[in-house]
Amino acid sequence: MKEYSVIGKPIPQVDSIVKVTGRLKYITDIVLPGMFHGKILRSPYAHARIIKIDTSKAERLPGVITVVTSRDFPMVKSGRALGLEDEYPFGFDKVRHCGEEVAAVAAIDEATAEEALDLIKVEYEEFPAVFEIEEAMKPGAPLVHDHAKNNIGYEIHHSVGDVDQGFKKADYIREDRFETPMATAAAPGPRCAVADYDPVNGTLTLYTDANIIYSALPVFARIIGISEKKLRVIKPAVACAFGAKGRMNEVGIYAAFLSLKCGRPVRIERTREEEFANIRSVEPLIAYFKTGVKKDGTLVAMHCRHLSNSGAYLDFSPWDARQNVGVFDMLFRCPNVKFDGYVVYTNTIPSAALRGLTNRALNFGQNSHLDMLARDLGMDVVDFYLKNAHQKGDVTASKYKLDSCGLIECIQEVAKTGAWEEKRGKLPARRGIGFAAAGHTCGFRAYGSDLSTVLVEVDDLGCVKVISGRSDFGQGPSTMIVMCVAEELGLSVEDITINELIDTQFVPWECGNYGSRGTVQQGNAAIAAGQDVKRQLFEVVAEKLGTTPDQLEAKDKRIFIKDSPDKGVSFLWAVKDYRDSGRPMPLIGRGYYEPPTEDMDTKTGEGNVSIAYGFGAQVAEVEVDTETGKVAVLRVTSANDCGKALNPLILNSESEGGISMGLGTALFEEISYDEKGRVLETSFSDYRLPSVWQQPEVKTIWVETVDPHGPYGAKGITEVVSLPTAAAIANAIYDAIGVRIRKLPMLPWKILDALREEKSKIKA
């Protein structure tokens, strides 16, 4: 393998110090001169018609600046999936979930705005509501939207081969049903926005915590009704996102409306209660799996019936279902595959993205299902996976082109390091070991684009400044970009700075950070930008040294002739020579990377949507307390195909964080509703997040497949590392105590119930 100077080294994140010393300026720290404060009035009903809104009393409250409702602005239908727009910025004919926005107030301070909310009189006519997926699909259930029969808002069907024929040829068929709940990101920093409309110039500046800025501009602009060219977006630091802060969301929209109406800056910060009760989060899923195999374990047919709960509006759900088409058939070679996805409206909060999307839910079900299938066959599940696993060069049923694929190595490595052979069936009572695997895209064409741009500016002092519109909420793209530029220029990370603030006034186009896209897209752009700088410097240095640019190398802060390393100049002298030659300053390198991928076929979910695909496998070891039903996860071993480990320090922390998240999915996390559709978890004391006390010992192995498209061969792993944990834990619990929990999270009472049922079965 090539020798690198910076790449592959465990380099601390470039912004870690400013973060831990509290000097980073977060979105919530933004204070503008003359700024007002906004609050949002939300529906107390899950399903109701709005008869009348009277804001007059609120408007007369001293300190209140303005009130906006649906009557103040043209209400433009919006939605994440084109052609599927089904919601307005305010619920104005009907409200379809508790917490739906009805009005917003701007006042001189938050307390006054809060007080004004109570003075807004809204007359509602309450309707019957429906909250559960399969309830909502029944004939006669309350309709959330008149147009959606049986509350089915969106369908996607994918079929390869002939699945019915496949099942006929199978020696053994197994079917299972799994269910996962709504869960939330619970980011430490609540969502916040400050909108500043300038009524004379007609420009709006939005301070936001959104990860996706450029590609979300058109939708945001359309909703608030001003040209995207008149929008300036500024993103200060964000206190974690976990995938849930993608686009410019409702606080930005209402801050914008309020600022548009009063012509002054308006700030809205969600309370923690709003964060829990109104954040759009990962959707509930019911998944039916049916798999047919030959006696020897060869897969012949796979079917998934995928029922997801979009909540009151489609929002992210169609994307979730589409991506699960590809995730479902990503791991295995199988001639006959069918996926039937139904996105179902209910009167709950609409769904949005969360790290790993509903992929983690699907993965839990599929890996649990296959664990049982392998047991039914009397086969070691690891052997079963190895037998059917996709390999490099394969094209999956959903048309993903696997130009690199380390799935088999991941399975082998995790089995070895996780001591699968040694421990399986040989652990003491109430201890168990479980296995699961996963795959995930590394970015995809989301808004017709998967583009990243990086600029490198070298100034007259020789300072190297990187400018990028990435969104770094802890996962490390800033460091990764700086490392790539440093590697290309032969510098060290300390020689390079990167912009903190993301501001569309000077940051070039960037799709943002989601879908594990950062590493590949932004890394390639960073390399290209570094090479563009290098090309310009090499021209000058080659002239000076009487050689040609292709004979030169940049390393150890020098540019020199490869074959005579003593003949060279320092990087700083090269910059000086460049400048003195009269070439344009600042020296600018541009890196632009748009992968040659395909748009997804939205009817089937097919298409080579990502330039690279990551894989991983995990082994979990648990101990179950059969008296209390409590599960302790002792250790998790995780092996992941990261293409090339750019920075083991960041990779390992991503792995540990991902496993913590998977642990939450498995054992703790759930957003639940009362009978009126009101969220029950409204604070960190209600919502069960795993803490450091529950975190298992983690051992991570990195499998380096050197992807031909990735930067230095690297692939994004942020999501894939979090996917198999829940299933590995579920399988380990089964291994420990012989019970199978089919509905997450696996809370102690469910374990106890299952044990009791198991016992009664044995007695009967």
Add this chain to the structure above:
Amino acid sequence: MKEYSVIGKPIPQVDSIVKVTGRLKYITDIVLPGMFHGKILRSPYAHARIIKIDTSKAERLPGVITVVTSRDFPMVKSGRALGLEDEYPFGFDKVRHCGEEVAAVAAIDEATAEEALDLIKVEYEEFPAVFEIEEAMKPGAPLVHDHAKNNIGYEIHHSVGDVDQGFKKADYIREDRFETPMATAAAPGPRCAVADYDPVNGTLTLYTDANIIYSALPVFARIIGISEKKLRVIKPAVACAFGAKGRMNEVGIYAAFLSLKCGRPVRIERTREEEFANIRSVEPLIAYFKTGVKKDGTLVAMHCRHLSNSGAYLDFSPWDARQNVGVFDMLFRCPNVKFDGYVVYTNTIPSAALRGLTNRALNFGQNSHLDMLARDLGMDVVDFYLKNAHQKGDVTASKYKLDSCGLIECIQEVAKTGAWEEKRGKLPARRGIGFAAAGHTCGFRAYGSDLSTVLVEVDDLGCVKVISGRSDFGQGPSTMIVMCVAEELGLSVEDITINELIDTQFVPWECGNYGSRGTVQQGNAAIAAGQDVKRQLFEVVAEKLGTTPDQLEAKDKRIFIKDSPDKGVSFLWAVKDYRDSGRPMPLIGRGYYEPPTEDMDTKTGEGNVSIAYGFGAQVAEVEVDTETGKVAVLRVTSANDCGKALNPLILNSESEGGISMGLGTALFEEISYDEKGRVLETSFSDYRLPSVWQQPEVKTIWVETVDPHGPYGAKGITEVVSLPTAAAIANAIYDAIGVRIRKLPMLPWKILDALREEKSKIKA
């Protein structure tokens, strides 16, 4: 003349709306998380030895974070003029003026910091002090610095021809002495800085209101003792500067020291009292003029003895004296010229820059002197000036190359429009008319450079974004730069945005705004950047239209074939075609302008230091109330050689502001001292600024000489428009009542005294 689309139009400033609606974020609005507040302890003595500083009581005050004095950091000598460093960040052996900094405190709030100042015990040994220039030069006067004999800190001597021989050949010689006081900028926004030191990364971020950032980095870095590469400087909006906010000043230095010591952000904002009593301001000047002429008015010899009061440290004074070498001989052809400059230490506040520097003081003296000389000869002063005036192609005695020069046109135009002929000697009693002229550089090589850089970025939406490190404190460079880019790209000003924040993290090298340099240097860089964008777009469009780039033109938001204007594409389509051709995005245009000028010979002040030179002439009309001594300036006519009037709206407001400033110099403004060297004017109610009630009717004429180096022929006029007003008013007062005030400002009591003296002379 060439037809322009944008240039020459009266376009409102691009930031005027954000300013007048209060939405601009000024330096004083900066709030950082965890920020402390600093205050500065200043010497109560004008001259004393510091025996002991005891900070222990202050350090124990609850809420105090840290105290810094000279013992906390290595004290590095600094100064504006290389080789002349004579001061330390803190007065630590001695203090040499009242208000000199002795210690600084950071506390949780300003009140606590203020309280702590009282708890710092400093033992002083007081020395005799000296405040007046000619007192300080006498043998036996207290020495401010031991090394400076007769308190002369710096000398500059310039001689061309043989001035003694010249005077021998003269038919008539006149000598005069004039004196001008210290004056201050009195900007609405007080100086303020926030320093944020990161102790782990070793980086310091300084939020400052300084106009000069990049070229001041090395000095600032040396003082605070960290590498300039570890410095990031951010400049929010600045509430006026008037030339007095050049470099990163003491509040920045103490904020940095405090932040370095406590590892947290520290903010220091000057109180208004500090602004008056401690701001470094334009220096007092005593100038002796001796001029010899032939009978017909032809100049044969000019001599100036220039005694400037540097205050306790040299700071800006050597620069001031150097520039006055060139200003002294800038207007007139004269074979024998001599300038002897002495910069004298006293125990007053050191000097710094103010719009027009001490040039305005010199101009007042020289124009008053020549007015009297012309009267002595029985010659119309206008004819005298016209006879001797420099013309295009001349090289001045100080080696300024006048590649354009509209001095004669300015004199003729101002005489015509100001009704000089009609009014001179024909006005009613106590009314008078006066004339004066001026010249000034348009930028100069100040730190070995006179460089400006402008970037233009065109993004995937076709948005055109300009990035520049200019300092816009009201004089309009932002608008000027945008206009130049718009003109080049055939767009309108509204199609273009320009960065608000100046941040070294993304703004390219820029010398800053001083010395009337903005228009020429930044304008040329903007044009170059626009042309660089155009070049790249023309390549694509030419290919598409089957023509060559040189056949194309950009106008009215289109790019088309000059000879077949219907054959073309819109600007947006050209950007799209550029992008679709696979060329690198964002499209970036770079403009870099370093004028081919000379470094000044610091021994003589000679050298072609500026790429262009501006000229102006003014006629003032006054009425004097001989009972009260009050002078009303009725109207001022001003004609200025601006090369090309890029934007008449901004030019006229610069002219009106300049005249207001000249009016202040003439009649009102003065910083004075009590017998202990303490400043007497400490608020806007003590310091006499002209208000709108005193502002005369102003009529400005723009003479367009189309300078070969200026952008579209333009030159900078910010300083030259303010120079001749004081002399024109003084000459008008003489014309009105026959008395001559030789020491500014011309306060009512001085007028009355002079009238009394004149009367007693007549009686005697």
